[in-house]
Amino acid sequence: MSITPSITSGGDGDTKRLMAAGSWTAANANLLEPLIDAAASKTAGEPSLLIDMAGVTQFDTYGACLLKRLQQARSARNEATGITALQGRFEELFSEVQETPPGAAAREQKAGSLRSAFEFLGRATIGFGHDLFALAEMLGLLCRSVVRVMANPRAFRLTSTTYHIDRVGWQAVPIIVLITFLIGCIIAQQGFFHFRKFGADAYVVDMVGILILREIGVLLVAIMVAGRSGSSYTAELGSMKMREEIDALRTMGLDPIDVLVLPRVLALVIALPILTFIGSMAALYGGGLVANLYGGMSPDIYIARLKEAISVTHFQVGMIKAPFMALVIGIVACAQGFQVKGSAESLGRQTTNAVVKSIFLVIVLDGLFAIFFASIDM
Amino acid sequence: MSEPIIHVRDLVVGFGDRVVLDHVSVDVMGGEIFGFVGGSGSGKSVLLRTIIGLLAVRGGSIEVLGTRLDTASGSERRAIERRWGILFQQGALFSSLTALQNVQFPMREYLHISPRLMDEMAAAKLEMVGIRAVDHNKFPAELSGGMTKRVALARALALDPELVFLDEPTSGLDPIAAGDFDELIRTLQKTLGLTVFMITHDLDSLYTVCDRIGVLADGRVVAVGGISTILASPHPWVQAYFRGRRATIVQSRIANRTS
Numbered sequence A: 001m002s003i004t005p006s007i008t009s010g011g012d013g014d015t016k017r018l019m020a021a022g023s024w025t026a027a028n029a030n031l032l033e034p035l036i037d038a039a040a041s042k043t044a045g046e047p048s049l050l051i052d053m054a055g056v057t058q059f060d061t062y063g064a065c066l067l068k069r070l071q072q073a074r075s076a077r078n079e080a081t082g083i084t085a086l087q088g089r090f091e092e093l094f095s096e097v098q099e100t101p102p103g104a105a106a107r108e109q110k111a112g113s114l115r116s117a118f119e120f121l122g123r124a125t126i127g128f129g130h131d132l133f134a135l136a137e138m139l140g141l142l143c144r145s146v147v148r149v150m151a152n153p154r155a156f157r158l159t160s161t162t163y164h165i166d167r168v169g170w171q172a173v174p175i176i177v178l179i180t181f182l183i184g185c186i187i188a189q190q191g192f193f194h195f196r197k198f199g200a201d202a203y204v205v206d207m208v209g210i211l212i213l214r215e216i217g218v219l220l221v222a223i224m225v226a227g228r229s230g231s232s233y234t235a236e237l238g239s240m241k242m243r244e245e246i247d248a249l250r251t252m253g254l255d256p257i258d259v260l261v262l263p264r265v266l267a268l269v270i271a272l273p274i275l276t277f278i279g280s281m282a283a284l285y286g287g288g289l290v291a292n293l294y295g296g297m298s299p300d301i302y303i304a305r306l307k308e309a310i311s312v313t314h315f316q317v318g319m320i321k322a323p324f325m326a327l328v329i330g331i332v333a334c335a336q337g338f339q340v341k342g343s344a345e346s347l348g349r350q351t352t353n354a355v356v357k358s359i360f361l362v363i364v365l366d367g368l369f370a371i372f373f374a375s376i377d378m
Numbered sequence B: 001m002s003e004p005i006i007h008v009r010d011l012v013v014g015f016g017d018r019v020v021l022d023h024v025s026v027d028v029m030g031g032e033i034f035g036f037v038g039g040s041g042s043g044k045s046v047l048l049r050t051i052i053g054l055l056a057v058r059g060g061s062i063e064v065l066g067t068r069l070d071t072a073s074g075s076e077r078r079a080i081e082r083r084w085g086i087l088f089q090q091g092a093l094f095s096s097l098t099a100l101q102n103v104q105f106p107m108r109e110y111l112h113i114s115p116r117l118m119d120e121m122a123a124a125k126l127e128m129v130g131i132r133a134v135d136h137n138k139f140p141a142e143l144s145g146g147m148t149k150r151v152a153l154a155r156a157l158a159l160d161p162e163l164v165f166l167d168e169p170t171s172g173l174d175p176i177a178a179g180d181f182d183e184l185i186r187t188l189q190k191t192l193g194l195t196v197f198m199i200t201h202d203l204d205s206l207y208t209v210c211d212r213i214g215v216l217a218d219g220r221v222v223a224v225g226g227i228s229t230i231l232a233s234p235h236p237w238v239q240a241y242f243r244g245r246r247a248t249i250v251q252s253r254i255a256n257r258t259s
Helices: A026-042 A061-073 A087-100 A114-149 A156-166 A170-198 A201-242 A245-251 A256-293 A299-309 A312-340 A344-375 B045-051 B075-081 B099-110 B115-128 B145-156 B175-192 B205-206 B227-231 B236-242 B245-257
Strands: A006-009 A016-023 A047-058 A078-082 B004-014 B016-028 B033-036 B059-064 B084-087 B165-168 B195-199 B212-217 B219-224
Touching: A006 A026, A006 A299, A016 A026, A016 A061, A026 A061, A026 A245, A026 B115, A047 A061, A047 A087, A061 A078, A061 A087, A087 B059, A087 B115, A114 A256, A114 A299, A114 A312, A114 B245, A156 A170, A156 A256, A170 A201, A170 A256, A170 B219, A201 A245, A201 A256, A201 A299, A201 A312, A201 A344, A201 B145, A245 A256, A245 B084, A256 A312, A256 B075, A312 A344, A344 B245, B004 B045, B004 B195, B016 B219, B033 B045, B033 B175, B045 B165, B045 B195, B084 B145, B099 B115, B099 B145, B115 B205, B115 B245, B145 B165, B145 B175, B165 B219, B175 B195, B175 B219, B205 B227, B212 B227, B219 B227, B219 B236, B227 B236
Parallel strands: A016 A047, A047 A078, B033 B195, B033 B212, B084 B165, B165 B195
Antiparallel strands: A006 A016, B004 B016, B004 B059, B212 B219
């Protein structure tokens, strides 16, 4: 059915004639385009040209657009082009296409690499400022919401909060226990392997105990919660934003911070210390198991050494950090969720942002706490 | 208007133990605008989605553009898919691409043409459906409902298909925009020689653009034909739909317009 398109010159009389034939359709557009461009350059200098379309059996918008391109290339040189013998419907189609404004599409110019690099840097800096502002705003809104709820405790959403505690706390227990247990094992194994060279086996327990209670336990759990629950907060709030559910809440006189953000952030603030405790215990258990199986240290000695090595202070240092990290994760996740725009791509981008930023901020916060605790001798 | 472009025979489709389409038969002729109407949940969308291959068939046959789709191989099916365009109810534009890129997407996949021609074609298609050049580089989120439908129609027409499926093309548009859209479908159908299979609720569309109408009720096609044939049908749903208060108002308005 499809015939290869062709343009041949068949001149008689004063005006040059081109005979067009074949199927001028989308499927043949790749063949037709070079023919059209060749015809446009070949007929340069001819003051008038007649294109005989009688041989064209199929003709669609692709054919029409290319024919228009030939006509335009010639009229740009002040040369006339006549088109004749377009069959029935094709005539209508061609005039429809002719009405569209010429060459509307201008490809976006790519800026020079140096310039675009600077532009990127500038945008990133401004974006960073906006992010800080958004975090501060979310923190402020949250504080206001807390005050409002304290003044009117009936406005507190207990059901929602317990639901979120179940999701981010209880349901996270298995994976948190597994990961912290393994990390505890690995730290103990590495300790025994390297400390043995100095005959310092006994101090492995000190290292495991202090490291896990002060730093690893809370940090690891916070990072996992940021990836697991922070991302889901952003995605939930973002898709609610996309589907105008948040606007709907507002128009019903409800504050989305009260209804959506406070229960979520509060759930995190409650769940993260609990998870930190469970995670630290699992890590200590893992360390003890490795001490027994790999280091040849009996459980009694491990526990006795642990009692000597660690104090309640170490435990407190770890646990004090947990709710603050939870607050950071919750605020970042919710703020990013509210920044989602209409598209699916933006939802994905904000979710990634939420995880990356909350992990970054958790580590920064941990560093600040380390300085703080060192200066108060804890 | 010679041989049927879509030829559906005794189609049975169901979910679980619920049968949605019960021995549905329908023919759509070449070059006509066929409107399909039915109550909410009557299975109109199911019929459309079954014909275009998104839902599984339990029984019966579907023939589109001369190919049995229910038994076609993967490559035969793809060859047919290239020859039809589909306008989804919500537009289904790719949200990460601009309007222009959305229209270029099928071209990029199926045609080996130069970027320049692709730009020209996409711009021409968008102009044909009435999207001005300033809006060509907008993202779907920045487009109004009517514009989204127009861009989606341009994408459906990107490869110059012979057959176009429209799923409720005028739903969610104001009456003026809906009227314009109907007119656009009519114009494009004439100039491009399209066959249009359209699902609609819009009485105006049924009266003004459709050549023939099919009515789906209780999982069966209860009436097929021109508007006068449909109006003569004794089926209670047809009577309620076309003789209801709103239908009478539309009828008198259209009668006024033509007289």
